[in-house]
Amino acid sequence: MNESFKSIKLTDLIPSRALGFDLFLFFPENKKFIKYISKDDIIDNEIIMRMKTRCIHELFVNREDMELYQKYLAKSLKYRLTNSAHDNEESARIMKQAARNIFENISPQSNQSEIKSWCDDVIGLTNAIVENLSGDNLNEFKEKLSGLIEGDRTLGEHSLAVSVLAVTFGMALGIYHGCTLRDLAVGGLLHDVGFIEIPRQVVFKYLHNQKLTSEELALLIKHPQLGADMVKSSIDSPIITNKVIKIILEHHENIRGTGYPRGISNMKQSYLARIVGVADNVAKDVINREPLDFRFSILRCAKNDEAFDCDLLKQVMKVI
Numbered sequence: 001m002n003e004s005f006k007s008i009k010l011t012d013l014i015p016s017r018a019l020g021f022d023l024f025l026f027f028p029e030n031k032k033f034i035k036y037i038s039k040d041d042i043i044d045n046e047i048i049m050r051m052k053t054r055c056i057h058e059l060f061v062n063r064e065d066m067e068l069y070q071k072y073l074a075k076s077l078k079y080r081l082t083n084s085a086h087d088n089e090e091s092a093r094i095m096k097q098a099a100r101n102i103f104e105n106i107s108p109q110s111n112q113s114e115i116k117s118w119c120d121d122v123i124g125l126t127n128a129i130v131e132n133l134s135g136d137n138l139n140e141f142k143e144k145l146s147g148l149i150e151g152d153r154t155l156g157e158h159s160l161a162v163s164v165l166a167v168t169f170g171m172a173l174g175i176y177h178g179c180t181l182r183d184l185a186v187g188g189l190l191h192d193v194g195f196i197e198i199p200r201q202v203v204f205k206y207l208h209n210q211k212l213t214s215e216e217l218a219l220l221i222k223h224p225q226l227g228a229d230m231v232k233s234s235i236d237s238p239i240i241t242n243k244v245i246k247i248i249l250e251h252h253e254n255i256r257g258t259g260y261p262r263g264i265s266n267m268k269q270s271y272l273a274r275i276v277g278v279a280d281n282v283a284k285d286v287i288n289r290e291p292l293d294f295r296f297s298i299l300r301c302a303k304n305d306e307a308f309d310c311d312l313l314k315q316v317m318k319v320i
């Protein structure tokens, strides 16, 4: 296959929106990419139906247009997340893609309009997380959960896993209030947002459980404070509540006061930050397990009773 083209799925296209980039079809007989839809064309339902009836499920974008394609994906996020025609596997794929986009589209240099559209993406994804996880029977719910957690160890996918687990644990602990679940979803998704100010190779090593040097570790432990400062100072949106800021700041604290950045003790760590702290550990632990075993990972946290709130873990174990 030609390296100059990237494959995309038909389900990534949404009706009534101009593409801004050309779309190609691949003809294996003569190994050629032929332009199928022009960048100025509006994709409508009829075109999508026509492709479906012709069994066209895969299209191609020229790699030079990848930036335009990524922007298109980010804009169409809300539509694709709320499209009820998706099955579990497809909605997990879209949510992971959305989470990766969120971390690719924010930087300390982002301007106000970029931050506004970024907040819209965070709202779209966290709404989808909360809606997706409530109202199912337990078996269906566990299947959905596994689909959302397994995958790569990119910052986006890790953050999605933590958000999903934090909402799940919250519900297991009897939190049904929409605003609090939203805080858990947003706080879980953004708990490591401070990583975007830390060199990528350090974050990569951390997410892949590789040994860090003492200099790298010193940088890494700044991420809760960096993240909290960043969202407080530059993001003016109702989704950034005080509870969300506390989650970002305190997710590595623990009940014995041996965490960071402040080493707060005597149960001063906020309750929601404690839930996200457990979700963070389970997300990092469970990804190494085949098949995914949430109970095993929670039990590992429970053994480490220095750090985690055992009552909280017991309640979570009853449901998972």
Ligand SMILES: [Fe+2]
Residues within 6 Å of the ligand: 191, 192, 223, 251, 252, 280
């Ligand atoms: Fe973290």
Ligand SMILES: [Fe+2]
Residues within 6 Å of the ligand: 158, 162, 191, 192, 280
């Ligand atoms: Fe994390």
